[in-house]
Amino acid sequence: MDTDNIISVQGVSKNFPGVRALSDVSLDIKKGEVHVLVGENGAGKSTLIKILCGIYSPDSGTVYLDGAPYNPENPRAAMEAGIRVVYQEFNLLSYLSVAENIFFDKLPLKGIIVDKKKLYADTADVLKRVGLDVDPSVPVELLGVAQMQLVEIAKAISSRCRVLILDEPTATLSPSEISRLFDIIRVEKQQGLTVIYISHHLNEIYEIGDRVTVLRNGEFVGTRNTGEIEIRQIVSMMVGRQMDSEYPFMDEPRPLDAPLLEVRGLRIAASKHEISFVLKKGEILGIAGLVGSKRTETARAIFGADSKLGGQVLLNGAELDIKSPKDAVGHGICLLTEDRKSQGLILDMQVDSNVSLAALDKVSHRGLINHGEERRHAIHFTDELGIKTPSVAQFARNLSGGNQQKVVLAKWIFRDTKILIFDEPTRGIDVGAKYEIYLLLWRLLAEGKGILIISSDLNELMGICHRIIVFSEGQVAGEVLRPDFQQEHILRYAYRVS
Amino acid sequence: MDTKKIAYLLLNEAGIGIVLFALCLLFSLFVPAFASMNNISNIFTQISINTVIAVGMTFVILLGGIDLSVGSVLALCTILAGLTITKESLPLSAAIVLSVIVSMAAGMACGLFNGWVSERWKIHPFVVTLGMLNIARGAVLQVSNSRTIYSFPKEFNAVGTVSYFGIPLIFVVAVLLVLFGHFILKKTVFGRMIYAIGNNEEAxxxxxxxVKFYKVAAFVICGATVGLAAILYMLRLNIASPILGNGFELSAIAAVVIGGTSMSGGKGSLIGTLLGAAIIGVLNNGLLLVGMGDFARQMVTGIIIVAAVVLDTYRAKVSRMLI
Structure with missing residues (x-):
């Protein structure tokens, strides 16, 4: 066996009732490398990770750690073997301090009392390693998302950690936070840490990864050195077919000059600035900006989900009085929220009920629901949007992330609003489903609608928008037209660098 | 039907139905008097009022709320209806119709208060209805001078004993209400909104x-069922009293919970509630026939409530695994 490998997965399979999550997967992780794991949702990445960290055990096949068979009985055994995971959803105790979180299972003791002095000193050391400048005694709930993530990483590397698994670590980080995270990864790698990195952002592979492994439908597709493969090829490996581009952009239809939605001097809570911009008919307008630049808050204020402090919203030149989402929907404006699980879907209801949630009047007569009609519409949408579900009677909870998002989309397409505001429409969704969603946007444009997209993925915005406005600290810092789309250009506005 | 679907049904209403059936079978085998026509008719009478209140309670609990005030509000409704019906200036038929309207209107007004206050100031209904429990009790003692009214017209009292083939009229009313409510919940936009809000209000x-409209409406519906229950109570016992209804809220909540409705909202049905009320009624009746005392019976009812909720956690887990 190759002694360069710290982990070697040999012919591992794992079945769940009705699903083959992993089938005969073999791959090697070299000592001290950053190994990126990519694949669409349902490709088997999470299952593989859960096997490595002792949550599942494989049905067949063997995992070797340093050449010896490794089959941790539980997460604790995996931790003791030096394999640590930082999940997308953090496992922090929000009311405890940073220090207590990091040293939760190994608090330094003086007799039976926690040795606070040593605890804080040790914590300060680890925090320095991850470049986080916070007081060790601060409760975690006061930290931002990026800081919480660094606490998680600090927790992982504070004990003997040989393999650090990062599950979508950049999903909620701003560009500067991402680059800081990458710096930390590089430093730790120099110290001999091996990193397994899972991401949906393919461009990150080149920045941080040494090798990349693609999984598809629970099968191993291939491992490549990142220097020897183009993004296009990775995408093809992931979806199993040729794709010309990550983003479809079409010449037709062109946006009309007439403003469809006009926001004038909008003022929102916790911001002293006024926001004004125009969305044209047939246009996809992107809103870029850092986390905390008040993009989501602006969208929510337009939609009436939160109250606005002042300013006007005009539709086709006429001022709208929007006090609630009900008013907004009545005027033909919809908002696809950032968090589909808690704000978009009713997870414990069927797909058809979710699709008709905003358009119950279309499937009912005098307050009586026509279930046959409802079902027919839902089937129409699942076909048209390619929603993968055994039937429309399936609970929304059991669909994959991409399909759930398509159900939310179907809900608003069924409502048939003139203006669609999308907040992070493709977050956590795999490449294939993203592409289908982009195509769908173009179909909607052809019907004369206007689309506003908020996204933290600049490549996405540059790929699909006609125009991008950049938010910075609660105001519109700049506007970039398609011919001038450049990452640097947009970021300069976002950071307000002249 | 495939096995999954059958298993799913068993875990829901069908399962509660089987428990009820098993209980009835058990009592019939060991207590001959249980299965007599007379006794069954008695059970129907005994569960009617709780069933009617539990219908309204189901609407409220499906939205994740609770109404603790139903017992006192029921007393208030009986007294207001009793004062109306005994007014001698009114012709008999008008007095009866008016008393029904007064009772329902009083119940709905209390429900409107409960719903509106808890929505307007975002106070948990537990607290608001706890307040209403006291407000209504105080009001009814005040209005009635803490006196019981029992001089109803004999035509009115006669209705309370009407029964068809051993099935009492008031039970028929309760079952019709359950069916009507079930129709509302399962077939109408209003019902869909109740379930949807109970699951995810923000979405x-x-x-x-x-959303506010539906949440307030559920309390008003609950109040209306209390108003109806008050009339049924007067038909059955021929009295209106300011001190009745103590603990009715607990029986109604118990029926709803045993019937499989989730306290956190969004899941459950009125058929379940009817079966839940029946289980409580059958247990009470059967255990009494066996010779069990009041205190022991109360303990058994308590155990059943806890068991139902424990079962509910498994039900959620198992049905998630099945799908």
Whole structure:
């Protein structure tokens, strides 16, 4: 066996009732490398990770750690073997301090009392390693998302950690936070840490990864050195077919000059600035900006989900009085929220009920629901949007992330609003489903609608928008037209660098 | 039907039905008097009022709320209806019709208060209805001078004993109400909104619906069923009293919970509630026939409530695994 490998997965399979999550997967992780794991949702990445960290055990096949068979009985055994995971959803105790979180299972003791002095000193050391400048005694709930993530990483590397698994670590980080995270990864790698990195952002592979492994439908597709493969090829490996581009952009239809939605001097809570911009008919307008630049808050204020402090919203030149989402929907404006699980879907209801949630009047007569009609519409949408579900009677909870998002989309397409505001429409969704969603946007444009997209993925915005406005600290810092789309250009506005 | 679907049904209403059936079978085998026509008719009478209140309670609990005030409000409704019906200036038929209207209107007004206050100031209904429990009790003692009214017209009292083939009229009313409510919940937009809000209020609001309206409406419905229950109570016992209804809220909540409705909202049905009320009634009746005392019976009812909720956690887990 190759002694360069710290982990070697040999012919591992794992079945769940009705699903083959992993089938005969073999791959090697070299000592001290950053190994990126990519694949669409349902490709088997999470299952593989859960096997490595002792949550599942494989049905067949063997995992070797340093050449010896490794089959941790539980997460604790995996931790003791030096394999640590930082999940997308953090496992922090929000009311405890940073220090207590990091040293939760190994608090330094003086007799039976926690040795606070040593605890804080040790914590300060680890925090320095991850470049986080916070007081060790601060409760975690006061930290931002990026800081919480660094606490998680600090927790992982504070004990003997040989393999650090990062599950979508950049999903909620701003560009500067991402680059800081990458710096930390590089430093730790120099110290001999091996990193397994899972991401949906393919461009990150080149920045941080040494090798990349693609999984598809629970099968191993291939491992490549990142220097020897183009993004296009990775995408093809992931979806199993040729794709010309990550983003479809079409010449037709062109946006009309007439403003469809006009926001004038909008003022929102916790911001002293006024926001004004125009969305044209047939246009996809992107809103870029850092986390905390008040993009989501602006969208929510337009939609009436939160109250606005002042300013006007005009539709086709006429001022709208929007006090609630009900008013907004009545005027033909919809908002696809950032968090589909808690704000978009009713997870414990069927797909058809979710699709008709905003358009119950279309499937009912005098307050009586026509279930046959409802079902027919839902089937129409699942076909048209390619929603993968055994039937429309399936609970929304059991669909994959991409399909759930398509159900939310179907809900608003069924409502048939003139203006669609999308907040992070493709977050956590795999490449294939993203592409289908982009195509769908173009179909909607052809019907004369206007689309506003908020996204933290600049490549996405540059790929699909006609125009991008950049938010910075609660105001519109700049506007970039398609011919001038450049990452640097947009970021300069976002950071307000002249 | 495939096995999954059958298993799913068993875990829901069908399962509660089987428990009820098993209980009835058990009592019939060991207590001959249980299965007599007379006794069954008695059970129907005994569970009617609780069933009617539990219908309204189901609407409220499906939205994740609770109404603790139903017992006192029921007393208030009986007294107001009793004062109306005994007014001698009114012709008999008008007095009866008016008393029904007064009772329902009083119940709905209390429900409107409960719903509106808890929505307007975002106070948990537990607290608001706890307040209403005291307000209504105080009001009814005040209005009635803490006196019981029992001089109803004999025509009115006669209705309370009407029965068809051993099935009492008031039970028929209760079952019709359950069926009507079931229809509302399962077939109408209103019912769909109740379930949807109970599951995810924010998603419903952001889909462009007036969530507050539905939440207040559920309390008003609950009040209306209390008003109806008050009339049934007067028909059955021929009295209106300011001190009745103590603990009715607990029996109603118990029926709803045993019937499989989730206290956190969004899941459950009125058929379940009817079966839940029946289980409580059958247990009480059967255990009494066996010779069990009041105190022991109360303990058994308590155990059943806890068991139902424990079962509910498994039910959620198992049905998630099945799908």
């Amino acid at each position: 419903v609001r952001l889909s462009g619906h007036n």
